[in-house]
Amino acid sequence: xxxxxxxxxITSGVDAPAKEIAxxxxxxVGTLYRHFPQRSDLVKxxxxxxxxxxxxxxxxxxxxxxxxTALTEWIDRYTEFLATKRGLATALHSGDPALEALxxxxxxxxxxxxGALLDAAAASGEIRADVTPRxxxxxxxxxxxxxxxxxxxxxxxxxxxxxxxxxxxxVPPEPRG
Amino acid sequence: xxxxxxxxxITSGVDAPAKEIAxxxxxxVGTLYRHFPQRSDLVKxxxxxxxxxxxxxxxxxxxxxxxxTALTEWIDRYTEFLATKRGLATALHSGDPALEALxxxxxxxxxxxxGALLDAAAASGEIRADVTPRxxxxxxxxxxxxxxxxxxxxxxxxxxxxxxxxxxxxVPPEPRG
Amino acid sequence: xxxxxxxxxITSGVDAPAKEIAxxxxxxVGTLYRHFPQRSDLVKxxxxxxxxxxxxxxxxxxxxxxxxTALTEWIDRYTEFLATKRGLATALHSGDPALEALxxxxxxxxxxxxGALLDAAAASGEIRADVTPRxxxxxxxxxxxxxxxxxxxxxxxxxxxxxxxxxxxxVPPEPRG
Amino acid sequence: xxxxxxxxxITSGVDAPAKEIAxxxxxxVGTLYRHFPQRSDLVKxxxxxxxxxxxxxxxxxxxxxxxxTALTEWIDRYTEFLATKRGLATALHSGDPALEALxxxxxxxxxxxxGALLDAAAASGEIRADVTPRxxxxxxxxxxxxxxxxxxxxxxxxxxxxxxxxxxxxVPPEPRG
DNA sequence: CATGAATGAGCCTTCATTCAT
DNA sequence: GATGAATGAAGGCTCATTCAT
Numbered sequence: 001x002x003x004x005x006x007x008x009x010i011t012s013g014v015d016a017p018a019k020e021i022a023x024x025x026x027x028x029v030g031t032l033y034r035h036f037p038q039r040s041d042l043v044k045x046x047x048x049x050x051x052x053x054x055x056x057x058x059x060x061x062x063x064x065x066x067x068x069t070a071l072t073e074w075i076d077r078y079t080e081f082l083a084t085k086r087g088l089a090t091a092l093h094s095g096d097p098a099l100e101a102l103x104x105x106x107x108x109x110x111x112x113x114x115g116a117l118l119d120a121a122a123a124s125g126e127i128r129a130d131v132t133p134r135x136x137x138x139x140x141x142x143x144x145x146x147x148x149x150x151x152x153x154x155x156x157x158x159x160x161x162x163x164x165x166x167x168x169x170x171v172p173p174e175p176r177g
Numbered sequence: 178x179x180x181x182x183x184x185x186x187i188t189s190g191v192d193a194p195a196k197e198i199a200x201x202x203x204x205x206v207g208t209l210y211r212h213f214p215q216r217s218d219l220v221k222x223x224x225x226x227x228x229x230x231x232x233x234x235x236x237x238x239x240x241x242x243x244x245x246t247a248l249t250e251w252i253d254r255y256t257e258f259l260a261t262k263r264g265l266a267t268a269l270h271s272g273d274p275a276l277e278a279l280x281x282x283x284x285x286x287x288x289x290x291x292g293a294l295l296d297a298a299a300a301s302g303e304i305r306a307d308v309t310p311r312x313x314x315x316x317x318x319x320x321x322x323x324x325x326x327x328x329x330x331x332x333x334x335x336x337x338x339x340x341x342x343x344x345x346x347x348v349p350p351e352p353r354g
Numbered sequence: 355x356x357x358x359x360x361x362x363x364i365t366s367g368v369d370a371p372a373k374e375i376a377x378x379x380x381x382x383v384g385t386l387y388r389h390f391p392q393r394s395d396l397v398k399x400x401x402x403x404x405x406x407x408x409x410x411x412x413x414x415x416x417x418x419x420x421x422x423t424a425l426t427e428w429i430d431r432y433t434e435f436l437a438t439k440r441g442l443a444t445a446l447h448s449g450d451p452a453l454e455a456l457x458x459x460x461x462x463x464x465x466x467x468x469g470a471l472l473d474a475a476a477a478s479g480e481i482r483a484d485v486t487p488r489x490x491x492x493x494x495x496x497x498x499x500x501x502x503x504x505x506x507x508x509x510x511x512x513x514x515x516x517x518x519x520x521x522x523x524x525v526p527p528e529p530r531g
Numbered sequence: 532x533x534x535x536x537x538x539x540x541i542t543s544g545v546d547a548p549a550k551e552i553a554x555x556x557x558x559x560v561g562t563l564y565r566h567f568p569q570r571s572d573l574v575k576x577x578x579x580x581x582x583x584x585x586x587x588x589x590x591x592x593x594x595x596x597x598x599x600t601a602l603t604e605w606i607d608r609y610t611e612f613l614a615t616k617r618g619l620a621t622a623l624h625s626g627d628p629a630l631e632a633l634x635x636x637x638x639x640x641x642x643x644x645x646g647a648l649l650d651a652a653a654a655s656g657e658i659r660a661d662v663t664p665r666x667x668x669x670x671x672x673x674x675x676x677x678x679x680x681x682x683x684x685x686x687x688x689x690x691x692x693x694x695x696x697x698x699x700x701x702v703p704p705e706p707r708g
Numbered sequence: 709c710a711t712g713a714a715t716g717a718g719c720c721t722t723c724a725t726t727c728a729t
Numbered sequence: 730g731a732t733g734a735a736t737g738a739a740g741g742c743t744c745a746t747t748c749a750t
Contacts, residue, residue, distance in 0.1 A: 207748085
C-alpha cells in the first residue's frame, strides 16, 4: 500500500485521487482511509520509509571517509533519493495545510545527519562554514525538482556546481605553529 | 485579466478555480473562456509577458558592465522574477500535456539572452565554460521553488552559492604571447 | 425547485439526498447548490413560503370572529398546514446543526400572530392565560407528527382535545360592578 | 449491549453508526450483527425492554388509586418513559419498512394496559368516554417528541393540558335512583 | 461580445455489511 | 462465538465548461 502510494505520488503527484492509490494497491478506498485517515498520514508514512534509509547512511560515510568526501557522497545519495522519488520533493511545499507539518518533520529527522557532515567538512576547511543543513537540504531538493525531462544526470551536475560553490568560499584552517 | 491571472497563480497556484480569476478581473467566466479557451493559453500568456521583460534586460546589462558582473546581475534579476512569480516555476513541469510546450518556448526566448552573457563571462575566464543556458535557467528556477517560507532571501543566497560554483571551476584565458 | 424540495421533504424527509430533489426539479445538483449552498437554506426557503400564508390568516380571523373562535379557527388552519406538509414538522427538531436556526426563525415569524390571538382569548376569559405561543406551536406540531397512518382527522381530534384543555383552566373575567 | 444501543439512540438517533454502539458496548461490530442482523432487530429489542416496564406499572396503579388518579399517574410515567427515550418515538414512524411492525407491536402490548385505566376513569365520569388508548398513546408520544430544547418539563405541561381536555368533556355518571 | 446560470463528472468521505482469523 | 479489517456503494460538494440571453 505504501508502495502503491509512492508509485502514484511519483507519477500523478501528491494530490492524486485516493482511488488511484487504492486500485493500484489492490484494496478498497475504505481500507486506505482506515489506515491513513488524513492524506498527510499517507504522505508522511511514505516519506518516513524513504527518509530513514537516507539518515542511516550518514554515520557509515563519516566513519570511512574524509570529511569533504563523506559530505559529497552523502549529498550524492540524497540526490539519488530525491531524483528517484520525484513528486515527494514538491510535497514538502504543497501549501496543503494538512501537509504543513511535513517539512518540519523532515528537517528534524535529516537535519542532524547532514549537520554533522557539514560541521566536519567546515572544520577541516574544505567548505565554507556558513551553510546550514536546512539550506542545503532545500537547495538540493530544488535542484532535483525540475528533473522531469532532464533525468538524474542533470540533477547531479547541478548539485555538483552547488557543492563547488561551497568550496569556493572555504576558509582553510590555520596552519599549526 | 492577465494581471488577475498572475495574482491568482501566485496565491492559489496554477490550478486555481477559473472563477477566482474571473472575479478578480471583474469579468464573467465566459469572457475568460472566450479569450483563453484552454487553461494553458492563460498560463502561457501570463508567462510570455513576464518573460519578455526578462529578455529585454540582457542587452542593456552586457553593454554597461563587465561580463561577469553582467551575468551576475542578470541572474539576480531572473531570481527576482522567479521569486516573485511563485507558482509559475512549477507550472513549467506540471506534467499537464497542454503545458508541455511551455518550457521549450521559455528556453527558446530566454536561452539566447542568457547564452550571450554566459559566453562572454566564460570567454573572460570568470566562470567555467561548460554550462549551458538551459542548465542555469532550470537550476535557478529549482532553487527558487522552495521559497514559500524562506522568502526571496533564501533564493538569492542559494543562487549566489551556485554562481560561486561556476567560478570555482573557471579556466583563466591564455595570456597572449 | 421549491416545489420539488417540498415534495421530497414530505416523502423522504429533510435528509433526503440532494440528487433526489434536483432530479425531481429537473435540474442538476450544481444548480441546487448554487441557489441553496446550505441544506438549511433550502429547508428555510420551503418553510418560509408555507409559513407566510399561515401568518397572513391571523388578522383576518381576529377581525371577523370572537376571540375564542378566532383562535380555534387559526389553530385549525395551522393544523391543516402541518398535517399536509408532513416532514417539515419534524425538521423543526432534526438535530442537524445546520437546521438549528430554523425553529427560532419559525417562532419569530409565527409567534406574534398566534400571540395576539392567544392574548385576546385569554382576556375574554375563554382560555387559561398561562400558555405561550411557543407552547402551542410546538405542541400542535407534535400532535400532527405521528399522523402517517392516522391521517389529518386524528390530528384535528387531538388538537381539539388540547384546546379543550386550555378552556378547562380558564378564569372568567371579573363581572363589572 | 441493549444498554449501549439505548444510550446511543438517545444521543445520536436511531440512525447512528453501528460502530458507535458496538464501541460503547465494548464489543466488535461483528458481534452486534450476529445478535441483531437487522437494525430493526436492535431497535425492537430496546423497545420491548422499555415497554415491558411501562406495561407492568398499570395494575399496581389501578389497585392503589382512584380511577382518575391512576390514569394521570400512569400517563405521567409514560411521559417520563418517552421523554427519556428520545428518538425512539420518532422511530415508530420512521418509514423504514423493517420497523413498520413496531407501532403495532407497541399498541398491542401497551394498549390494553392503558385501555383498562381509561375505561375505569370514564366509568367514574372523570373523563370523556370517546378516547381510545391508541389516541392517547400517539398523542402523548407526539407531545414528547419536540423536547430537544424544551426538556421534560415542557412535555409534562403539554400532556397535562391534554388531560385537562379529556376532563373538559366528561359526562358525570347518572346519580342512582 | 460579455455574462453568469446551469450542468454533471469526479473526488472525498462515511458506514453498513461481510468474512477470514 | 467474537473480532475488526476490508470492501464498495452512496451521497456531499466543487468546479470546469457550455450556452442562452
